[in-house]
Amino acid sequence: MRTYHDLTDPDRSGLAQQIGAQRQRVAERLAGVGRIVAVMSGKGGVGKSYVTAHLARALARAGKPTGVLDADLNGPTIPRLLEVSRAPLTAHSAHVEPMVGLDGVRCISMALLLEDGAPLAFRGPSAESFVWRGAMEATALREFLGDVEWGTLDTLLLDLPPGMQRYVELCDILGTPPAVLTVTIPTPESRDAVRRAMRAAVDRGSALLGVVENMVGGELRGSAADELASEFGTPVIGRVPFHPSANAWDQIADQVSRAPRTAHRAS
């Protein structure tokens, strides 16, 4: 009996072609984005979202059109940080428009779509939902990347949830790994978690833009940022105290906007 690869007729479902078309849609949509930067850390609660939102605002204030894609689908916090209004998203036949927050930062987030306080829940068979839930979340991320029309952007920041899963999905969807900015707090525990994330990013081929050390100057002891920076040969591009002044972000924004532009995959 012949096996799968022996059958060469195009199957009408063309699932592989459908996946290819999805990737193509993402590539075309993001063609006008100068720089795609994933903000991550292997650790929760270190201030990824806080840094992402403030960095985005500083970039926008410097005259560089900036967007934030809240890739934390289950714990979205960006709209609150950017004070985005709860107005409906405008949907057209082939795209939706992002919302606009403080300093003109454009934004898409699951928080804009969900009922107040409701978790992200999907319709579907509840038994064995673990089988399809991950695929559903990756598809939601792919739709945010492929269907939101940002217009011309200097930088698109992606606020990732803790852990590495979303980063891996992002690499698959984009085809080329995004540049990565890591956020840590000074402690050794944070250093160890962020190290794992940075190693995964390097293994996947991401360029490291540098390390931001958050929550410095308080009770937290350690020198995570310096240690990570020297281990990975990447700069510490900012040290952020608790409740920093607005100009603390300008220096970080300046460094990020000097980073090489994203080489978009030839389509």
Next chain:
Amino acid sequence: MKFLCVDCDSQMSFAERQLPGDGTLAATFKCPKCGRVVAMLTNPMETQLVSSLGVEIGGRTVPEQPLQTIRSAVATGREDAFDDGSREQGAGSRTSWSADALQRLDRVPNFVRGMVKRIYADYAKERGIAEITPAVMDTARSELGLEGM
């Protein structure tokens, strides 16, 4: 996924898709040589796994809508999350909606309604259907694989 008619050693071709409405899916495949038809039946979990990839068994028949999977699959979406702008819906076509079709559309959650309306309008336009009725909606639902819409 491919189907082989073992007797004829011939690859079967996709014929039809049906959604019985219970979360399962039926797709039929036909042997071009001997005409034998087989049906692939997937359980709700398998059906969901395919739709969670944003792909359709049998191929896509109308263009993918923006955020289509999110809008059709999120159960906790806000009523007023989207403004679909009535001016664009079915633009350039003379498609109209029967009263009972509109009533049925009203029962679709607001989160996804504008998108569903556009999909049915595109479907009708493509086939030169002048009026969308519940029967047209039923056929379109099956043909387009719009489970739960």
